[in-house]
Amino acid sequence: MQKLAVYLPPMNTEEKRTDVNTLGEFGLIEHLTRPFSLHQASSIKGIGDDAAVLDHGDLCTLVSTDLLVEGIHFDLAYTPLKHLGYKAVVVNVSDIYAMNGQPKQITVSLALSNRYSVEALEELYAGIRLACEKYEVDLVGGDTTSSPKGLTISITAIGQAEKERIVYRSGARPGDLICITGDLGAAYLGLQLLEREKRIWQEHPGIQPNLEDQKYAIGRQLKPEARKDMIEVFRKINLVPTSMIDISDGLSSDLLHICKQSKVGALLEEDGVPIHPDAQMLALQFKLDPITCALSGGEDYELLFTIDPSDVEKIKYLPEIYIAGEIVEEAHGTRLQTKGGNLHPLKAQGWHHF
Ligand code: ADP
Ligand code: MG
Numbered sequence: 001m002q003k004l005a006v007y008l009p010p011m012n013t014e015e016k017r018t019d020v021n022t023l024g025e026f027g028l029i030e031h032l033t034r035p036f037s038l039h040q041a042s043s044i045k046g047i048g049d050d051a052a053v054l055d056h057g058d059l060c061t062l063v064s065t066d067l068l069v070e071g072i073h074f075d076l077a078y079t080p081l082k083h084l085g086y087k088a089v090v091v092n093v094s095d096i097y098a099m100n101g102q103p104k105q106i107t108v109s110l111a112l113s114n115r116y117s118v119e120a121l122e123e124l125y126a127g128i129r130l131a132c133e134k135y136e137v138d139l140v141g142g143d144t145t146s147s148p149k150g151l152t153i154s155i156t157a158i159g160q161a162e163k164e165r166i167v168y169r170s171g172a173r174p175g176d177l178i179c180i181t182g183d184l185g186a187a188y189l190g191l192q193l194l195e196r197e198k199r200i201w202q203e204h205p206g207i208q209p210n211l212e213d214q215k216y217a218i219g220r221q222l223k224p225e226a227r228k229d230m231i232e233v234f235r236k237i238n239l240v241p242t243s244m245i246d247i248s249d250g251l252s253s254d255l256l257h258i259c260k261q262s263k264v265g266a267l268l269e270e271d272g273v274p275i276h277p278d279a280q281m282l283a284l285q286f287k288l289d290p291i292t293c294a295l296s297g298g299e300d301y302e303l304l305f306t307i308d309p310s311d312v313e314k315i316k317y318l319p320e321i322y323i324a325g326e327i328v329e330e331a332h333g334t335r336l337q338t339k340g341g342n343l344h345p346l347k348a349q350g351w352h353h354f
Contacts, residue, residue: 070150085127094226101161188297190221241305272324
């Protein structure tokens with residue numbers, strides 16, 4: 001075959017260069033994907049929710065992908081590979097539950113440097129397998145490639161839902177109640193604890209950390225669970241939330257996603273935000289306000305959802321569902337009412353990865 005003539009234009013040093021940080025993660029996604037339009041009638045929901053929704057008649061397919069990069073999303077100094085594998089699956093199936101769907105299959109793609117031995121990868125896959133068993137999903141494929149440095153894991157989850165039971169971020173209406181499935185902030189505090197112990201260990205190798213008292217927060221960070229049980233409860237009590245998202249970036253950021261997509265505001269009550277007593281104690285140790293950890297911490301993987309007020313009887317006596325406020329008109333903004341009765345605008349701070 002004839003060689004292609006390659007013409008490389010001279011490098012233009014005048015070319016406009018915008019740092020990705022100026023847009024932020026969500027701004028960047030919006031900026032890059034805005035020019036795309038959907039061509040297929042089967043693409044019911046593309047970009048912008050916890051998972052994409054593909055039409056297959058009465059049943060829809062849900063698809064969600066996550067990318068985990070060593071040094072950005074995980075640190076192997078304190079994350080056992082088995083836990084990492086487990087968590088990588090959990091964060092993906094969580095996005096399918098956040099659509100009120102059932103995850104069915106996953107694919108796992110790896111880019112790895114030669115630092116990783118077969119034994120290390122076996123550990124990673126032992127964690128992936130454990131999660132596959134717990135959430136009843138099948139590993140059906142993936143891709144493996146080498147990388148100059150570190151480990152990158154990309155998991156795609158494929159799920160299923162009945163069309164009329166799918167819950168989007170965009171369905172909240174003024175008057176709806178804001179609900180949360182479990183306590184918040186502990187995963188973030190667990191991470192602070194692990195980071196602190198890592199620093200101590202780096203300065204004084206040999207000192208073994210004693211984390212016995214902090215099992216709860218560390219467990220929330222290293223071995224989170226997705227709320228499969230709650231999706232089953234919703235079906236049992238015949239409830240379809242009006243909107244839903246999983247709390248991966250922090251309550252503030254994720255509630256703001258619901259508000260933006262639903263074109264509504266929210267009044268969140270500090271008193272209604274569940275925080276575990278261990279997280280309260282730990283926050284004080286770190287001189288942090290527990291509510292700030294719940295609002296901005298992230299990685300709790302609880303479900304944040306809204307319900308029509310006429311459905312309140314269905315959830316009122318369920319121990320693991322907390323009512324934390326109300327959806328209001330968009331013009332009223334998104335605000336937190338503190339225990340002292342003051343109002344503060346909610347800010348999205350769930351953006352530490354870039
Ligand atoms: P989550 O926190 O629930 O995993 P993300 O914030 O990662 O959700 O993504 C929000 C939406 O943007 C999703 O619909 C996702 O599919 C889409 N998205 C994220 N990154 C990209 C990308 N690089 N190109 C196209 N769509 C993207
Ligand atoms: Mg999500």
